[in-house]
Amino acid sequence: MGKVPAASHTLAILRTLASRGACSASTLAADLQLPRSTVYHLLATLRETGFVVHRESERRWSLGPSAVDVGLAALRQDPRDIVVRPHLIRLAEQVNETVHLGVLQGAEVLYLMKESRPGISAAPTLITAVGVRLPATTTASGRAILARLPFEQVRALTATPTAFVSRTERGPRSLSQLRSVLDRERRQGYSVEIGEIMLDHASIAAPILDVRQQPTAAVSVTVRCSEADFADRVDDLSAAVIATAERINAAR
Amino acid sequence: MGKVPAASHTLAILRTLASRGACSASTLAADLQLPRSTVYHLLATLRETGFVVHRESERRWSLGPSAVDVGLAALRQDPRDIVVRPHLIRLAEQVNETVHLGVLQGAEVLYLMKESRPGISAAPTLITAVGVRLPATTTASGRAILARLPFEQVRALTATPTAFVSRTERGPRSLSQLRSVLDRERRQGYSVEIGEIMLDHASIAAPILDVRQQPTAAVSVTVRCSEADFADRVDDLSAAVIATAERINAAR
């Protein structure tokens, strides 16, 4: 524990609001096990600085514009943004589709980057906007990372009620099914998701590894097409995604 | 001033790192007028919680992954994201180009949202990625917002050495030139930027106003084409952008 509890608590409030969304001061006090008056003092400071906004009509507190500013600055200043993004842009141009960079967070994948040069696609693109998180077990990006983790770690990460929930009722439904899928995808070097996140959409992803060969992120391409049409494109798309991930690994 | 200086100082460190990028602890202490030991204590807490990362080889401190997480969560949880983004998606589909939402920050515009369905475009899209900030005076988005502000406020915002710096040597070079441009753009209801941010690219933007008719953001469309070709598209694009801004205003 650092020597500045007020600092720790302030940051804990930010993280709690990030993970659970807008909530009351009493909920924050309960979650963080702090006196309500302490939480109100910290919220007052957070509000003054714009990190938190008080929604008076709802009697709830939420993250504010300063949090957005700092977070986007952090994203822009991340050395990966400088190294990785040009590769994503090049891949998007090459395959003429939407490309993402995702990172694992617990049992979810968080999309940090997104570059598009899609062909004709009528589907809303909201679902993989920067900042969105989706279950790792049902996304190509998530599985590309999970496939390179020790299985004990995968088991621990997915030991939650929501790990196998899927909005399209597709994808692995149990740990043993997941293990089979991850084994196959690790051997082939890329992960594929067809219709698990969005019907009529498919994704291919390859992991990005650090110097110790640990997966840190995944590059993915998403296309809108039927399963039959997608079969024709798998070889080209997977080759392009793997090549891009390898170039990123080499650029370290 | 809040009653929790440690909280204020912690947040001030985050903002300073956001605005000036990675720097030494002594620089932070000087900027914030805090004792170095206090700054080190706060940095220790920020590092423990992942909000800050110590780049030991550079002996500098920078924003860390927790700052990215909280910022992206703040962006996603922003009620505007829920209200505004579907309109941007629809506009992108309609005009088949890249669409942004930008907000004013000082003399710069910050891109909060970006949706793409571009036609063929070989230019890198990095320059208007989410989180990027550009001078307000040379971007359509920035000028769309400035055009709706009292000119005294515009004068105050641009009273900096960098307000009229442009990487393409185009755009207004003085306050009086800016005033003329803003007057014209306010009358026509949209702002246009041709080749000021990127050569061979043009943007059209319309402001989004709050209930007091104050500009809070701007919607813009960016296309890649020559100045001659762009002239043919101005009417259609500006009508679409203005209509989208009006729909967003009506959705409040």
Place this chain on the structure above:
DNA sequence: CTATTGTGTCTGGGATACCAGACTGAAGGA
């Protein structure tokens, strides 16, 4: 190689921030 500057850590005392709990007012339920 030496001197200077800057980074990072440590200490103890005094100023102050945190906590428990009371109070007021608003919202919700019966």
Place this chain on the structure above:
DNA sequence: TCCTTCAGTCTGGTATCCCAGACACAATAG
């Protein structure tokens, strides 16, 4: 309408955090 619950504010005493400054080590400049 009344009662209960919750939000938000306030107070004062004690535990503790912040600051000045010293020290060791690393990096830079001459």
